[in-house]
Amino acid sequence: MEIWPGKPYPLGATFDGTGTNFAIFSSVAEMIELCLIDDDGKESRVELREVDAFVWHCYLPGIRPGQRYGFRVHGPFDPENGHRCDPSKILLDPYAKAIEGQVDNHQANFSYDFHDHTQRAQLDSLGHTMLSVVVNPFFDWGHDRPPKHEYHNTIIYEAHLKGMTALHPDIPEDLRGTYMGMAHPAMVNYLKDLGITAVELMPIHQFVNDTSLQDKGLSNYWGYNTIGFFAPQNTYSSSGEVGSQVEEFKAMVKAYHAADIEVILDVVYNHTAEGNHMGPTLSFRGIDNRAYYRLVDGDLAHYFDTTGTGNSLNMSSPHSLQLIMDSLRYWVVDMHVDGFRFDLASTLARELHAVDKLSAFFDIIQQDPIISQVKLIAEPWDVGEGGYNVGEFPPLWTEWNGNYRDTMRDFWRGEPAVLSQFASRLTGSSDLYEHSGRRPFASINFITAHDGFTLKDLVSYNEKHNEANGEGGADGSSDNKSWNMGAEGPTDDPQIIALRRRQMKNFFTTLLSSQGVPMISHGDELARTQEGNNNTYCQDNELSWMNWELGEEQVEMHAFVQALIKLRNDHPVFRRRRFFKGDAGRGGESERGDIMWFTNNGSIMKDEDWDTWFARSLMVYLNGGRIAEPDARGSKVIDDDFLLAYNASAEDLDFTIPGTDTNAIWRPVLCTDADRELGGEYGIGDVFPVTSRSITILIRHNTTERNLMEGELRSTLNGPGSVTGDGAPTVGTLSETSVRDHVASPHR
Structure with missing residues (x-):
């Protein structure tokens, strides 16, 4: 095999038509081996001998799209000093554009002995973990153009790709739950006819299906457990062919752009799927643990966690920041997406402990000529101290307005002393956004989202009913600000049924008559229920999927919401670009x-x-x-x-x-x-x-x-x-x- 020096940039595997350049960053590695895996699982290793500014690289002529590969990083395994290199683990390329396979719960994926955590385990993880895949970067985009809807004309629809398509009768069975199912005319036309201008997809970056959930017969349905920030989720590919998910994702975006609908991605840059010090070694941990993760000061064997997932990316590291920015640019330039919703965005602004509005992350976003021009939506909180930051993000950003959600729920369930807050939220929340020079559309208004009750359940349950999650009711919020109208769950009382339907219409009417950007959670317009489960993160089944067998209530609600959207779109008085001049x-x-x-x-x-x-x-x-x-x-x-x-x-x-x-x-x-x-x-x-x-x-x-x-x-x-x-x-x-x-x- 010919081995050429190659180049240190760009990072990842880059096919140029005749061969592939491989480049990976590690400041602690003593040697890195590129591992090529054939169709039979046989491994061939190539030592990367060229190193420039801690980037190890080579070029292999003849290596084409579809080639599976990984890395073995030789270096210090010294957890007490924050180093966890382990060449027995075949590692994912942090810049992999496609990923094949899944992770199992085998001892081989872990660097410690299951039976004695103080002892190191060095079983080879090949065959038990995911592999990176070289992809073909070329795609016929034709005349694709980003819709570029202005914020004040935007109506966002938060959607789960599989949940939307898994049961749709007009989508062929082999396409359901896939990118091609989401791109099917039945789905595109449904959203277009409803009046949606932007679909916000829950995580489609490659994520890991938690083995703890697999043991309970469940799965990581939502996908907030990313391991590949450049790779579309492989289980959403309809063909199952190596790397096909990339072309299918692009085809999906092209279909929505043709319908004048933007595609926004829900992205999870705050942590990875490797978890805490007891987690598997899949990629970043074994490549350069200290560069990619925040570690506890004075206790570098443990991870500083503000996300509740076991780890947090190190936002003071230039290499973590480069990873995020390279990923964002890739999804805009190569994959043509129109914006991002940043999960637990407060974590991205933490350089030390506090959330810093002047952090490096915000600075580089502000200065980037590509990322600064797309839609940027923050979930403005995390689980760390001082993590709730609604109204505190910089001027380029819009925010999920949690204050709006809570106020509107309180108002319609009859809580006292809410009128003043109700008026502020209805008129764009100037008290939160005007001081930073932002407009009403800085507020992403919503009543419900994936996290919590559906709208139907919000008016049907006082308490969460999460028994199916197997956590004894410990998961999911207990502060739902919901009201069941007098009966918990389903009822045959006609007065309660009528009131619940009226309340759903009240919420939708309030949402779509408010200044700001409305966001609808998928299925709320069809009165979708999750039977009182307010945390279906692990329910990849009919409890979470949209039911397209529409009854009288679903038909009525859909027509009502469709008309409300038309009313809003036809009347600019409901979508002002500036705050009211009076003390609204x-x-x-x-x-x-x-x-x-x-x-x-x-x-x-x-x-x-x-x-x-x-x-x-x-x-x-x-x-x-x-x-x-x-x-x-x-x-x-x-x-x-x-x-x-x-x-x-x-x-x-x-x-x-x-x-x-x-x-x-x-x-x-x-x-x-x-x-x-x-x-x-x-x-x-x-x-x-x-x-x-x-x-x-x-x-x-x-x-x-x-x-x-x-x-x-x-x-x-x-x-x-x-x-x-x-x-x-x-x-x-x-x-x-x-x-x-x-x-x-x-x-x-």
Whole structure:
């Protein structure tokens, strides 16, 4: 075999059409062997003799895509000083673009004796662990272009690739649970028709199926246990061929881009699947333990853990930072993804112990010309001290707004003294984001996510029911802020059933009428249930998968959500790019009259109204003629006006039309109470009923502002007649009739 010196860059295995360059970093290695594995599992070793700046490398002519390989790193095994090199372990390339196989619970994957942890074990791990695979970097992207939806026009759908497709009847069985299943027209069209602009995929980086779960007949379904930051999960490949997952992932992204839907990846750069000091040696641990992991000061044999998984990546190490940035750039440039949601992102900002807003991680993201231009979403917390950092991330970032989730849950379950917080969250959480120069779309608003109850379960259970997880109920949060309406779980009580459905509609209506970026958890629009399990991380079965056999409730909920999304998309007043000019969280008319807050009797909210602990209702006026920001071409944006009446109390209430305009004619456009018939017209002082625990939305067509704007444009153009073309004002167009057609209950 010919062995050429090769190059130290790029790291990983790079096929150039005639051969492959291999490069791996290790500052502690004394020798590294590249191991080539043939189809029969036979190993051939090549010593890497070239070393530049701790990068070991070679070039092998004739080595082509599909070649399996790994590394054996010779060096110090000295846990007390943080070193764990072990050449008996064949190690994954940290930069592997594809990975084959799975990890078993064999002694060979561990560097200590199962029976005596003080003794070293040196069994060969080949045959018991994963292998890296050389991939073909070439792919026909055709005319693929990133959709690049602006944040304020974005609606995110958090999805589990397998959970979405495993039971879908229109997807061929051999494609279900795979990238090609997710790319199937049945799935793409479903999300497109719903109105989704971005699908956020739960982890698809190569992850390890925990052996402890396998022993219980369970699996790591969610995938928050990454071992390959460049490799798509191999079990999601439909063909099972070596390296095919890369091409299938690219084909999936291409299909979504063709439908004008962005693809965002949920990424887990805060830890790896190697766990704590009792974990397996699969890659980073055996290559350069101290460079990649945070170790306990004064006790380097143990790992500093702020993730609850056993380890945390060392964010003060330039090599860990390089790994993350190279990975992010690869997924954008080579795989064409449109953004990232960073799991437990606070850990990435920890250089020592505290979360540092000026950390190196944020600095390099800010300066990177590629990563700084895609969507960056933080889960702004971890399990370490001071780890809850909602509102504390830098300007480029958006955040999962946990305060939004908690406030909206409290409001709709009738908790006292919530009105002021409710108003702040509804209007984009300026108290959290404006101080750092960010806009309302810095807030990723959500009611539910993968972690916790589904929306159906949120209104059906007071307590978690995680017995199937085999942890004796110790897993999953017990603080769910849920309310079962009077019965735990399924019930045949028609009043409870109706109230639960109304509450689901209340949550969706609140979410999609809030300023910020709405995120929907997969299946909530179909009233998906997990039977009260709020932590299905290990349930790769029908408990977690979406059920596509739709009953009457599922059909009604889907139509309702679809119409709400259309209402939001057609009316820019619900997706402003700037905060309201007035003190939106405390009431009163702003200087521009863009928002006003009223009690149900039509009077302007005063401090005592906000501070009344038992108040559970309010009315919001959104002035579509006073949207400060222009459209993309600089034209003034004019929309219709809206009144939103929120009643979270246990009593039906009469709401009085306030005096916002002497000629105002208001028409109901939406009601979350299926038994309340829409219709009628209302003027100032008129009363309309709002059922307990429901929302009614009314619309007033803003013809005055629209005519004024057209008159100004005609004057500017020195000509009579209507204004058309590029200079026309941007106007929301969805009529109340079309909304009624979508949201009216089939029982009406």
